[in-house]
Amino acid sequence: MSGILNSSIGRKFAMALSALFLMIFLVMHVSINFTSVFSPELFNEMSHFMGTNPVVQGLMQPILIFGVIFHFVMGFILEAKNRASRQVSYAKNAASGNSSWVSRNMLLTGLVVLAFLGIHFYDFWVHEMTVKYIEGDMSGLIDPNNADSGFRYYEELREKFVSPVRVGFYAVAFVLLSLHLLHGFNSAFQSIGANNKYVKSLKGFSKVYSIGIPALFIFIAVYHHFAH
Ligand code: HEM
DSSP: OTTGGGSHHHHHHHHHHHHHHHHHHHHHHHHHHHHHHHOHHHHHHHHHHHHHOHHIIIIIHHHHHHHHHHHHHHHHHHHHHHHHHOOSOHHHHHHHTOSOHHHHTHHHHHHHHHHHHHHHIIIIIHHHHIIIIISOOOSOBSSTTOGGGOBSHHHHHHHHTSOHHHHHHHHHHHHHHHHHHHHHHHHHHHHTTOOSTTHHHHHHHHHHHHHHHHHHHHHHHHHHHHTO
């Protein structure tokens, strides 16, 4: 692994693989969370399955967390190396217009998503890890001593979207996530060499994905805010 990361192509390839992995995670994550809009029962069932399944908890989740950390750390390394190797300042580069604002500001959009993840982990993931692995309650029930109390996931999610400040911040972060994906999607496929006759359809799909997924996340947050 370290050999690959010693070359700029190797680093870009590894970065692209982590990006593609996270893009698959986003499809799963938005699908599971979207069920909370039309079926609280289904959302509770799926959250409990994902939250207690040993393969998901013991294998997939650590890989995901590693993927998130790797993507951000490699993002900083690539950005630092790019800046070091670029003699001309961004201002001149902007004047020449040979790159889009989004491509020049992947670090900025990435940082906003990172800030979002910090708050998001505190809102949801830290709570999950505390209840399950510190308090030892794997029941998923509102009242672990009362089997009829029902699962807690849907109520907890709804609670998070009462605050207009949180919904506002999430929505802004999802817009920046969309900008990050609009450039990142194509550049990831380019870095793994998927630059062939399918590029045209891939470009079309990348727009649908990069606008559609964040738009669904915004819809979920705004829906639960107003559905209270
Ligand atoms: C309205 C939007 C969203 C909702 C309602 C939501 C909900 C949740 C919930 C309930 C969890 C805890 C799952 C568990 O550990 O059992 C979670 C974890 C997580 N979320 Fe989100 N999420 C949203 C948007 C996002 C976005 C946009 C990203 C990435 C940019 C993201 C990344 C993660 C990650 C990495 C975890 C921790 C891993 C996991 O446990 O699945 N989430 N989210």
